[in-house]
Amino acid sequence: MSSGVPAEKPLDFRGSMRRLLGLLRPQRLVLAGVLVLGAASVALTVIGPKILGKATDLIFAGVASSGLPAGASKEQVIAGLRADGQDTLADMFTPMQIVPGSGIDFDAVGQVLMLVLALYIGASFFALAQARLTTNLVQRAVFDLREQVEAKFARLPLSYFDRQPRGEVLSRVTNDIDNLAQSLQQTLQQIVTSLLTITGVLAMMFVISPLLALVALLSVPASVFIAAKIGKRAQPQFIRQWATTGTLNAHIEEMYTGHSLVKVFGRREEAEKTFAEHNETLYTASFKAQFISGLIQPAMMFVGNLSYVLVAVIGALRVASGNLSLGDVQAFIQYSRQFSQPVTQIAAMANLLQSGVASAERVFALLDAEEQEPEPATPARIDRVRGQVGFHDVSFRYLEDTPLIDDLTLDVDPGQTVAIVGPTGAGKTTLVNLLMRFYDLDGGRITLDGVDIAEMDREDLRAKTGMVLQDAWLFGGTVAENIAYGADGATREEIIAAAEAMHVDRFVRTLPDGYDTVIDDEGGTVSAGEKQLITVARAFLAKPAILILDEATSSVDTRTEVLIQRAMNSLRQGRTSFVIAHRLSTIRGADVILVMDSGRIVEQGDHETLLRSGGAYSRLYAAQFAEAFAETD
Structure with missing residues (x-):
């Protein structure tokens, strides 16, 4: 088995992000609420350090005032300091509100602290409301995405599922959508808050000191450069990680479904080896993706710390020169931390965002898969189906360069039972799949009561048809x-x-709860033959106009087969029936027997006529009886 890992190629990040944002478009009002609440929370948070700086100024001014002679004015104190040659201290006292001989005004400090507390409580309330709205927004968007995927499944042709491993499809619908939801949930609120915080903090930094603001901004280009370089190296690894996850899921689902056969044929070690290879590939890709993207945060922290040191040193010099108060420097240092923190957070979310976009691209690839031909704008309808079926020069192939059915023509009268026999791969099941419009024709047309089935609605066509397959399907x-x-x-x-x-x-009467006995989706509580009987009863109850039996009695014992054949004979009365069978003894009563080989009808007639002709059917019939005698010897 191949690894299933695609070649590393650039991810269409912008295109996928636009589509992701398109998922949020129906929730525009909720998104607006998220932005408003985020802005309110950030505004209160950003104002806090500036007001808290006033408390620092009050405390520092009170401490400084307590050491000065009482009764002197601020101007006299500053003049005395300059006369003594203490110009630096005089410059520091100039912008301060000092009252010589007084102490710390704790009432004023308390009022400032209570105001800051109220601001932070309000900010927390708005942040909590924003988080709730964000959760609702994301989960609704993912809910809509799952509905789109479910609707897409109904429009996909059967050929799509033939080409895709079932585990891979399930991985896109479950793992990738869950990862996308988690990524959106964790990044959306944080990105909104971080961008608003950067804007608000930057504005306050310029208000306090344009010089210090420019110093702090020096870290931004370096941060963006580092995040872009590391993120570019991490992108292909996230693509590989989620592609390998789908491959591993496909292998696990395949081995679980065929668990008994894997053990019977002694392939457990081979299955484990294949699992280990896929698991190792997934480990390597996941490790590289997480490690490389994880380098972003420490690199950003390093740049932020350098900026912090520069701000602290230059701010101290500005305080000493009297151009800034100590409270303003304290507020600015808090702002510089608040400024670098959201930048670091955005960079740290790059791994989550890239992982989510990689999953989104896989889901979008499913949504963009080529669909079956659309239904006619005004589909033809048959009020009362008589059951006349015609195949007119029908051509079909699964692979473009491998012909299967070419120029097949067949007319079936209402109420006839048509048996189709032939070697494996002759096109027997394909013929009825074309009648059900599971596949579209490459050429020719199929009619039902003279109406081209391509002009009918698929659901309407299939509602008139009952089908019992060789692989019995039961649901939970x-x-x-x-x-x-x-x-x-x-x-x-x-x-x-x-x-x-x-x-x-x-x-059924022998089951613990009779007809109310619960069967799991694998039908584990009943035998294979009993599963087949239930599906036959299902078709009997539907009373279709056209009946298709694809090896419907292959899993039942001989006695039960005889009983079912009798019931089927009554069920087929007045209905056109197509019976695919390998046991030729079960189709002797068919009105018409078609012998197919390589997509062509090589013989046609009833049982007796075909036996007398001594052709392909006669040889098949003789071979089966010879095999039966050989088994009894």
Whole structure:
């Protein structure tokens, strides 16, 4: 198996971010509320240090005043200091509100502190409200994204799921969307708050001291350069990480589904080895992604600390020269910390943001996958289906350079039972898949009662058709619910009647809760043959106009097969039926038997006619009986 890891290529970060923001567009009012609440919280937080600086000035002025002679004026004190040659101290006292001989005005200090406390309580309240709105915004956006993915599944052709490992698809729908939700939740609020904080703090820094503000801004280009360089190296690793996660999930899902066969054929060590390889690849990619992106924060902290030292030294000199008060310097140092902190936080969120964008791109790739042909604007409808089916020069191939069905023509009259036989890969199941419009034709057309099925709505077409596949599918629910799956509003009596007709009732009565027995989605509480019987009963209850049986009795014993055949004979009365079978003994009563080989009908006729002709059907029939005799010898 290949590693499934794509080549490292640049991520369309801008395009993916635009699409992510587009998810938030329906919640514009909520987003506006997030911005308003964030602005209110940041505004109160930013004002706090400036007001708190006044408390520092009051304390410092009180301490300085207590050491000066009482009764002297501020001017006299400053003049005396200059006369004594203490110009630096005189310059420091000049902007201060000193009262010689007085002490610290604790009432004024207390009022300032209470005001700051009120500001911070208000900021916390607005931040809490913003967090609640952000959570609602993100979860609603992710809810809408999941709905888009679910709707996309309904529009994807069956060929898409043929090409994609089931675990890979599940990983995109679960792991990638969950990672995207987590990334949005953690980054959206922080980015909004950080950007508003940077703006508010920068404004206050210029108000206090333009010189110190310019010194603090010197760290910004260095921070941006470091974040961009490291982020660019981390991007490919996040792409590799989430692609490998999908590959590993696909392998685990595959090995879990086929757990019994893996053990039977002694492939456990090989499966473990493959798992170890994928796990090692995921470990390496995850380690590199997290380690490289984790370098951003310490690098930013280093740059921030250098800026902090410069601000502290220059600020001290400005205080000594009397150009700034001690409270203003204290406030500015707080602002410089508040300024570097959101820059550091934004850089630290780069790994989360890149991881989220990588997951978003994988989900968007699913949403952008080529869809099946759209339904006709005015679809044709058949009020009462007679069941006449026609294949007219039908051509189809799964791979462009590998022909499968070419120029196939077939007419089926209403009520006929058409059996399709042939070797594996002859195109038997493909033929009925085309009739159900699971795939679109490459050429020709298929008609139902003279109406081209390409002009019909797919749901309307399939509602008129019942299908029983070789691989029986049951969902997690009761036996009754599984039988009623094919008919909306079926009553309990109709469910039991269908079960009795299809010989399901006899074993359902032996289950602990009868028809209310819960079956898991793997059908583990019933045997393979009983699962098949339930699906046959489901088709019986639906009473379709066209019936398709694809190896429907392959998992039941011979006695049960005979009973089902009798029930099917009555079910097929008045209905056009297509039966795909390998056991030729089960189709002897068919009106028409088609022998297919390499996508072509090589023989056509009833059982007796085909046997007498001595062709392909006769050889297949003889080979089966020879095999049966060989098994009994």
